[in-house]
Amino acid sequence: MTIDLHGSIGASSAESRDWNSLAWDKIGQQVRRLQMRIAKAIRENRHGKARALQWLLTHSHWAKFLAVKRVAENKGHRTPGVDKKVWRTDRQKLQAVNQLTRRGYHPQPLRRIYIKKKNGKLRPLSIPTMLDRAQQALHMLALAPVAETRADRNSYGFREGRCCADAIGQCFNALAKSYAPVWVWEGDIKSCLDPYSYYTLAAEGWSKSCGWLSKTRMRKPFCLPRLTWTTESSPRFTRCMIVWRDTPRMRMACGIAT
Numbered sequence: 478m479t480i481d482l483h484g485s486i487g488a489s490s491a492e493s494r495d496w497n498s499l500a501w502d503k504i505g506q507q508v509r510r511l512q513m514r515i516a517k518a519i520r521e522n523r524h525g526k527a528r529a530l531q532w533l534l535t536h537s538h539w540a541k542f543l544a545v546k547r548v549a550e551n552k553g554h555r556t557p558g559v560d561k562k563v564w565r566t567d568r569q570k571l572q573a574v575n576q577l578t579r580r581g582y583h584p585q586p587l588r589r590i591y592i593k594k595k596n597g598k599l600r601p602l603s604i605p606t607m608l609d610r611a612q613q614a615l616h617m618l619a620l621a622p623v624a625e626t627r628a629d630r631n632s633y634g635f636r637e638g639r640c641c642a643d644a645i646g647q648c649f650n651a652l653a654k655s656y657a658p659v660w661v662w663e664g665d666i667k668s669c670l671d672p673y674s675y676y677t678l679a680a681e682g683w684s685k686s687c688g689w690l691s692k693t694r695m696r697k698p699f700c701l702p703r704l705t706w707t708t709e710s711s712p713r714f715t716r717c718m719i720v721w722r723d724t725p726r727m728r729m730a731c732g733i734a735t
Contacts, residue, residue, distance in 0.1 A: 496567035499542065507539040508618060516622040531619040541577045544615035545570050548607060558606030559588045576608060577615055584609050 511534045518527035534540050548554065549564040557563050564570050587603035594600050605613070621637060628636070633644040651657060 496570050501542075501546070504539045504542050507537075508534070508543055511537070511540075512618065512622045515619065516626045519623050519626045527623070534619045535579075535615055538574070540615055540618050541574045541611075543618065544577065544611045545573045547614045548610045549573075553604075554607075556604055557588075558604050558609065559586050560606050562607055564607055573608065573611060577611055582612065584612075 511530060515527050515530045515534070518524070518530060545564070549570050555563060564573055585606045585608075587605055590602050590604065591599040592602055625637070631647055633639045633641070633647075652661075
């Protein structure tokens with residue numbers, strides 16, 4: 478198999494059926510090279526060039542192969558979405574690479590399952606299809622250089638190439654000094670993502686309704702309640718496309734289409 482500098486891949490029909498025979502080292506190097514160029518453009522504030530490189534990355538065969546490989550070989554690769562499809566064979570994986578196009582792509586609904594927690598409650602989990610997961614992984618390759626370049630140097634949560642041991646080491650370096658702080662406070666918001674945090678208290682609700690809409694006062698943190706239209710089944714979907722979360726964050730909002 479040969480890979481040229483333009484991202485085209487040529488192989489015989491026999492070689493194309495073997496997924497493991499692909500030159501993964503060279504494919505990873507080419508994707509890494511584009512990611513480094515994106516990060517360099519972001520550091521130099523050349524956002525136009527960064528967008529052009531991101532377009533090139535998301536349309537290259539290298540990144541598509543890596544996206545399918547990540548989805549088809551990760552921990553949840555046996556869990557299907559609503560289409561009940563999983564990529565097990567080499568032929569299915571190679572066909573999935575050709576399906577990663579923006580033209581004509583429409584995401585599928587999520588499959589909702591519930592996982593039992595230690596306290597007996599159920600945690601909802603939404604599972605996308607394999608193709609949607611591959612699209613997410615493909616575009617994450619283009620967004621990761623921007624996020625890593627602009628992220629805080631001492632941020633370790635959900636960072637690629639970082640783990641809890643790195644955070645512990647940084648804490649040791651900061652607290653082992655003679656002038657280090659004596660107290661360390663840890664804060665957590667209980668049930669921050671529960672559904673009831675999306676709508677207001679009962680005293681702030683309105684009983685007036687119009688068809689499938691109801692008039693409700695949505696609370697913006699630290700501000701007066703705001704009158705808006707919401708669906709009777711779920712206040713998350715609003716006519717004005719904005720739902721203010723009842724959290725201590727002043728500017729936290731979630732735009733959800735009706």
